[in-house]
Amino acid sequence: MKTVIxxxxxxxxxxxxxxxxxxxxxxxxxxxxxxIKAADKVIFPGVGEASSAMRYLRERKLDQLITGLKQPxxxxxxxxxxxxxxxxxxxxxxxxxxxxxVKRFQSPVDNLLKIPQIGWNNVTGLYSTMFEHVPxxxxxxxxxxxxxxxxxxxxxxxxxxxxxxAALQKDNxxxxxxxxxxxxxxxxxxLENFLKL
Amino acid sequence: MLTKRIIxxxxxxxxxxxxxxxxxxxxxxxxxxxxxxLYAEQGADELVFLDITATNERRKTLSELVxxxxxxxxxPFTVGGGISSVEDVNVLLQSGADKISVNTSAFKRxxxxxxxxxxxxxxxxxxxxxxxxxxxxxxxxxxxxxxxxEIKAYDWAKEAVQRGAGEILxxxxxxxxxxxxxxxxxxxxxxxxxxxxxIASGGAGTMDHFMDVFETAQADAALAASIFHYKxxxxxxxxxxxxxxxINIRF
Numbered sequence: 001m002k003t004v005i006x007x008x009x010x011x012x013x014x015x016x017x018x019x020x021x022x023x024x025x026x027x028x029x030x031x032x033x034x035x036i037k038a039a040d041k042v043i044f045p046g047v048g049e050a051s052s053a054m055r056y057l058r059e060r061k062l063d064q065l066i067t068g069l070k071q072p073x074x075x076x077x078x079x080x081x082x083x084x085x086x087x088x089x090x091x092x093x094x095x096x097x098x099x100x101x102v103k104r105f106q107s108p109v110d111n112l113l114k115i116p117q118i119g120w121n122n123v124t125g126l127y128s129t130m131f132e133h134v135p136x137x138x139x140x141x142x143x144x145x146x147x148x149x150x151x152x153x154x155x156x157x158x159x160x161x162x163x164x165x166a167a168l169q170k171d172n173x174x175x176x177x178x179x180x181x182x183x184x185x186x187x188x189x190x191l192e193n194f195l196k197l
Numbered sequence: 198m199l200t201k202r203i204i205x206x207x208x209x210x211x212x213x214x215x216x217x218x219x220x221x222x223x224x225x226x227x228x229x230x231x232x233x234x235l236y237a238e239q240g241a242d243e244l245v246f247l248d249i250t251a252t253n254e255r256r257k258t259l260s261e262l263v264x265x266x267x268x269x270x271x272x273p274f275t276v277g278g279g280i281s282s283v284e285d286v287n288v289l290l291q292s293g294a295d296k297i298s299v300n301t302s303a304f305k306r307x308x309x310x311x312x313x314x315x316x317x318x319x320x321x322x323x324x325x326x327x328x329x330x331x332x333x334x335x336x337x338x339x340x341x342x343x344x345x346x347e348i349k350a351y352d353w354a355k356e357a358v359q360r361g362a363g364e365i366l367x368x369x370x371x372x373x374x375x376x377x378x379x380x381x382x383x384x385x386x387x388x389x390x391x392x393x394x395x396i397a398s399g400g401a402g403t404m405d406h407f408m409d410v411f412e413t414a415q416a417d418a419a420l421a422a423s424i425f426h427y428k429x430x431x432x433x434x435x436x437x438x439x440x441x442x443x444i445n446i447r448f
Binding site for chain 2: 047118121142144184188
């Protein structure tokens, strides 16, 4: 089985590679279109800023490549947000795999909201094969200032002042807002489930 | 709901943990990787590795250590100690650190915070402040607490957040090592007025001290070293205690 991690100008690739390694899987980091197309599983990670990431993907025509993939694809964090339709982060048009709007957390008038959300939050309404044997209310590690709104593709929900999509799924496209590679045993289970798809 | 975080801190010198650690169930308590993985297994929410080595070989040894930690530990971790440039940070993040912390170097050249936030994002920039209460206020100290400044901790924290620091790690020198509890007033002032998470450090001695710092001071996270290393408080027991008293804890 070949697992490819898409190489682009966003961080946390090394962490994903190490997490795969802990599962005994050797990931290949590449931006070569042929290698990505030929992979059994594709991981689209990301920590960074939406508009510069999208620019990078478009310049290399990776945007069309990703939307056309037929094998299981897992977007993580910024990767998930880029798979949505549009992000408020620098008013960026994204890949549009999920017809979902990505918005910035807003502090309520009477309460100081810390942005980005940094830390462990529980996920509910788990409804995807990637969550097999992952209990409801498991805690996952999140670091983000923007969130994907709830939608028909929402397969896990988290709450930070409002309810939002902790995970999305449509056909062969899977996406999580949290970092499974940093979410201890339950996070590892999600990666394992994805690799078994 | 977002939970409060419990963060063990490991001091590293020449690639080894320095504070005497007393664990019979691991082979080598001086090995930061083994100790870090054990804490992760026991329910630590994050780890902080503070490098106190001061040699020229430092950076290379440290980046190798960071890679080994990243390979074995499946929770986020921060690396601090002697970081003074974008290049230092780049090496550590590339090696697998999730966040870095800066202290004296950022105070001496505050633009460093802007540069790091711009280059890597605020989420991985932790500003560490050592502070001492004297003459009626909390002042910033540098160089591991040896050098006093005339700047107040709150003012520096506020400026650093404006420049892009994503978290504040606040250590009270008055409380550190006393085991009499965290500095609730200054921790609360920062946590309730700044829109980034505040990690309280210095003074943890009992489980109730963690209750106080989360409830009274509304800290987002609490860091401790010796009480965990010497097993005076076990992480599992601490989290159970806090959870039973209504604190949001990953459990």
